[in-house]
Amino acid sequence: xxxxxxxxxxxxxxxxxxxxxxxxxxxxxxxxxxxxxxxxxxxxxxxxxxxxxx
Numbered sequence: 001x002x003x004x005x006x007x008x009x010x011x012x013x014x015x016x017x018x019x020x021x022x023x024x025x026x027x028x029x030x031x032x033x034x035x036x037x038x039x040x041x042x043x044x045x046x047x048x049x050x051x052x053x054x
Contacts (some may be wrong), residue, residue: 003018
């Protein structure tokens with residue numbers, strides 16, 4: 001994200017402005033960490049995918 005500020009602001013005013021801003025978190029990737037969904041055996045899948053390059 002890019003924020004443009006005028007030069008008239010000093011560092012304290014900039015800190016105040018940044019504290020007032022709320023972050024917009026769209027996607028929580030931690031929910032899916034370490035999880036693989038699928039019905040196929042992981043080793044079979046890995047071999048099948050790697051053989052596509054041959």
